[in-house]
Each structure stands twice: as structure tokens, then as C-alpha cells.
Amino acid sequence: MSVRVFIDGAAGTTGLEIRDRLKDRAEFELIVLDDARRKDDGARRDALHAADIAILCLPDEAAKEAVKLAEGADTRIIDASSAHRVAEGWIYGFPEIVGREAIANARFVSNPGCYPTGFLALLAPLVRAGMLPADWPYTVNAVSGYSGGGNALIERFEADPAVAFRAYGLALGHKHLPEMRAYAGLTHAPVFSPAVVPAHRGMVVDVPLPATLLSERNSAPMFESELATHYAASEVVTVRQSPDLPGEILLRRDALPWDGMELAVFDGGPDSNQARLIARLDNLGKGASGAAIQNLNLMCGLPETAGLRL
Structure with missing residues (x-):
């Protein structure tokens, strides 16, 4: 028997990519509302209650409202917004960090943000292993394709092709923090x-590590080894290891959808006293839609990578 899935917000960028990944999978039956009903609360409530699993691809407040609309049903929920990422009762949907079993058994799963996916993939295993301190004031430099900002930012970029770089979050209170x-x-x-x-899609997340954090016991090669061990069983996250490190990292305007993530530790060689932890991913893949599909697979007891573009 197929699993009934309702994507609330299927007309948005993330929703469209999730739907595209599910359209040919016989394990799932999609509940679809036409354009005339997709914003109707009554129709949405009926769809949420009819679904086995609902995937919310909505702004934060609308996602909270959707959870209320689903009250009284046994529907399991994957929320792709940032509304519930640190909320009580929700499991953070990053299986490589929180554990696959936790997601498989969860009723409420909150997808990670795209930037946090790269940051946490790099830092969380090293902090847990005691190789990096929890109380250090880390910095994160990151760049993304414009699709991560949703339809509004897509329209702004495509309407003004002269813009080559747009820095934001300058007030420092970013919702991903x-x-x-x-x-x-x-x-x-x-x-x-x-x-x-x-560029429409793609993301690079860069965490620089100054000399203060490095020593003979906590060196770049040791960070690389720890990350490689942590992700050894993953088919989604890979660690590029020395000497197979690229000389540069590119984001391509014509990049195809990709649900994996690649990590690397860069330093200046044996005499270097600095390092950079770098993650490359697709902000719409492992950073959004691919992560939702990975979590959906785990919640349904299916192979974790089924339907992923790796």
C-alpha cells in the first residue's frame, strides 16, 4: 500500500523539487490541490488529515498554521521552514548528525536550513569529538545560488542581471543562527x-580556523580523518581527502540538481597554522528538497537514498 503524501506549498521552489523527485515513485500517492484550492484552509485541512505524511514548504507562520490545521489527525509532518528547527517535540532532520533512527521514529521532523547543513556537517562532529572547542567565536562565510531566497529573490535576480553579488544578513540576527x-x-x-x-543553485560554506585552534593534537589532517570516519557509512555526504583536494571550488550557473554534499579540510601544508573547513552542496538538494526526501524515506522505512540525485 502506497504512502499518501501531501506537499503543502507545492507551488514554491522547494515544493516543486520535492514533487519532481516523487512523481515516478510507486511507493507514494501524492495528494494534490489545484490552484483554486491550494490556499483554501478547508481544502488544506482535508488534505493534511488525509495524508500519512505532510511536507510543509511554507513561510514560517504559514507552517505553524498548517501544524494547527493538522491537529486531530495522525499525520506525520516534515517541515521545510525554519519554524520548528529548535522547537520542543520536533526532531532535527539531519540524519548524519542526529541519527537515522531518531528520524525514522519521529512524528514531527524539521528540515535543516541550507547554510546550517554545511556548517553543522563540518563542525558538529569535531566539537563532539573534543577536537574543537564549544566556546570559540566561530565565523562562517557562505555563498548560495539565488533560488534559496524563494520566488521573490529569484525574480529580483533575474530582473537585474547586472547584480554579481548580494550580501545580506548584515544586521547579524539571521534566523539560521x-x-x-x-x-x-x-x-x-x-x-x-x-x-x-x-547562479540558480549551489552553495559553499566556509568555516576558517585560526592558529589558536590548531595544535599537534588538533591539526587539519586530524580534522579530515575524524570527518572521514564520521561519514564513512554515508552515501550522501562524502569527505574529500588529501591529496585529492581541488585547487578551487566552483558554483556553476548550469548546475543540475544534486542531493549530496562534499566536505573538505584545507590547510597550507605541514608548516601551516591555519585551516578552512569547507562544504559544497546544492541549496535546493541536501539543503532543502533532497533532505526532505531523505527524511521521508527514513520515516517510511525505505532505502535512505531512494529517489535522491547522487
């Missing part, structure tokens, strides 16, 4: 410098 701090186990939120470039 609570989850970055919580799931890396940090004392302080990092200083986060996000930016958007004129």
Missing part, C-alpha cells in the same frame, strides 16, 4: 556572513 548553535553544541552563535550570487 539558533539551529547552528544548538546542533553544533556551541556556547555562542557564530558570526555568519551569507551572500547570494547569480
Whole structure:
């Protein structure tokens, strides 16, 4: 018997990509509302109650309202917004960090943000292993394709092709910070410098490590080894290891959808006293829609990578 899935917000960028990944999978039956009913609360309530699993691809407040509409049903929920990422009763949907069993058994799962996915993949295992301190004031430099900002930002970029770089979050209170701090186990939120470039998709997250954090016991090769061990069983997250490190990292305007993530530790060689932890991913893949599909598979007892574009 197929699993009934309702995507609330299926007309948005994330929703469309989730639907595209599910359209040919016989394990699932999609509950679809036409354009005339997709914003009707009564129709949405009926769909939410009819679904086995609902995936919310909505702004934060609308996602909270959807959870209320689903009250009284046994529907399990995957929320792709940031509304519930540090909320009580919700499991953070990053299986490589929180554990696959936790997600498989959860009723409420909150998808990670795209930037936090790269940051946490790099930092959380090293902090847990005691190789990096929890109380350090980390900085994060990150760049994303413009699709991460939803339809409004897509329209702004495509309407003004002269824009080559758009820095934002300059007031420092970015909504991703609570989850970055919580799931890396940090004392302080990092200083986060996000930016958007004129590529539709793709993301690079860069965490620089100064000399103060490195020693003979905590060196770049040791970070690389720890990350490789942590993700050894993952088919989604890979660690590039020395000497197979690229000389540069590119985001391509014509990049195809990709649900994996690649991590690397860079340093200046044996005499270097600095390092950079870098993650490359697709903000619409492992950073959004691919992560939702990965969590959906786990919640349904299906192979974790089924339907993923790896």
C-alpha cells in the first residue's frame, strides 16, 4: 500500500523539487490541490488529515498554521521552514548528525536550513569529538545560488542581471543562527556572513580556523580523518581527502540538481597554522528538497537514498 503524501506549498521552489523527485515513485500517492484550492484552509485541512505524511514548504507562520490545521489527525509532518528547527517535540532532520533512527521514529521532523547543513556537517562532529572547542567565536562565510531566497529573490535576480553579488544578513540576527548553535553544541552563535550570487543553485560554506585552534593534537589532517570516519557509512555526504583536494571550488550557473554534499579540510601544508573547513552542496538538494526526501524515506522505512540525485 502506497504512502499518501501531501506537499503543502507545492507551488514554491522547494515544493516543486520535492514533487519532481516523487512523481515516478510507486511507493507514494501524492495528494494534490489545484490552484483554486491550494490556499483554501478547508481544502488544506482535508488534505493534511488525509495524508500519512505532510511536507510543509511554507513561510514560517504559514507552517505553524498548517501544524494547527493538522491537529486531530495522525499525520506525520516534515517541515521545510525554519519554524520548528529548535522547537520542543520536533526532531532535527539531519540524519548524519542526529541519527537515522531518531528520524525514522519521529512524528514531527524539521528540515535543516541550507547554510546550517554545511556548517553543522563540518563542525558538529569535531566539537563532539573534543577536537574543537564549544566556546570559540566561530565565523562562517557562505555563498548560495539565488533560488534559496524563494520566488521573490529569484525574480529580483533575474530582473537585474547586472547584480554579481548580494550580501545580506548584515544586521547579524539571521534566523539560521539558533539551529547552528544548538546542533553544533556551541556556547555562542557564530558570526555568519551569507551572500547570494547569480547562479540558480549551489552553495559553499566556509568555516576558517585560526592558529589558536590548531595544535599537534588538533591539526587539519586530524580534522579530515575524524570527518572521514564520521561519514564513512554515508552515501550522501562524502569527505574529500588529501591529496585529492581541488585547487578551487566552483558554483556553476548550469548546475543540475544534486542531493549530496562534499566536505573538505584545507590547510597550507605541514608548516601551516591555519585551516578552512569547507562544504559544497546544492541549496535546493541536501539543503532543502533532497533532505526532505531523505527524511521521508527514513520515516517510511525505505532505502535512505531512494529517489535522491547522487
